[in-house]
Amino acid sequence: MTARAFVVGHPIRHSRSPLIHGHWLAEHGLAGTYERLDVAPDDFAAFFRALPASGFAGGNVTIPHKEAAFRLADSLTERAKKIGAVNTLIVEGGRVRGDNTDAPGFIAHLDQSLGEGWPERTGGTALVLGAGGAARAIVVGLVERGMRVRVANRSPERARALAELDPGHVEALAWEAVPAALSETGLLVNTTSLGMAGHPPLALDLAPLPERAAVADIVYVPLETPLLAAARARGLAAVDGLGMLLHQAVPGFFAWFGLRPEVTPELREKIVADLVAR
């Protein structure tokens, strides 16, 4: 039987997920489909309830449905429970399981870009800028890899709420305190929308970062954000946001189509070409 999967969001036109999964289906000669579904928020609960009888093996969930999917899922992985949002659904035995693969996606990309010893090399300390949905997943992923994490956000209450996730390993920092904290930071991660096309850049002087530090940005339009350009100019390791998008797709593909795909340079080039073309 042909396995079917989807990405659901509203709007959904921008999603690169069909390109990613379509690449893997073609690469492995699998007779599956991966469809783009535009479902408005008012219709999402009905869409979700119809899933077990829909013939879909599962799918990805994107903005604005990640929290609704979390509430509606019949069961959740431990990671999804911690993050409070779901981006991957697996339909099995008439039930829908919710997972969140953003955290392992971000970490797998760091492993691939920096080598697996990055937690030690960066001194085990990360500073995460931003406290939105993506930041939550990234903080969970970093703590799982043994990092001590500081979170700074323009709206301080969101940083404090994120720190409460794991007070033993995560601490909230005032947004104004970021420049002074850089000298003690081994991994700087931007999860704000600053630096994204159409948004102002993240104005931060990276000079105080230690020489061993790495800088990651999860914004991937543009691929080379001003923050990453500044990190490279200082000779620091710079990790772009596209890899997280590619790696977060791996567990879903494995669950629906039964084969663990790889994030290859060919796949990356295909998505980069699409980013440049749009």
Ligand SMILES: NC(=O)c1ccc[n+]([C@@H]2O[C@H](COP(=O)([O-])OP(=O)(O)OC[C@H]3O[C@@H](n4cnc5c(N)ncnc54)[C@H](OP(=O)(O)O)[C@@H]3O)[C@@H](O)[C@H]2O)c1
């Ligand atoms: N690479 C990937 O796979 C991937 C995955 C998910 C998201 N992303 C990208 O990550 C970014 C955040 O996504 P999200 O889902 O976490 O969004 P979100 O929940 O809306 O959070 C946005 C974050 O940006 C901060 N922010 C926005 N404007 C700001 C400004 N002018 N100054 C300082 N902080 C500002 C917000 O701070 P406040 O709380 O103060 O508003 C908040 O922390 C987006 O650019 C998105 O495209 C990438």
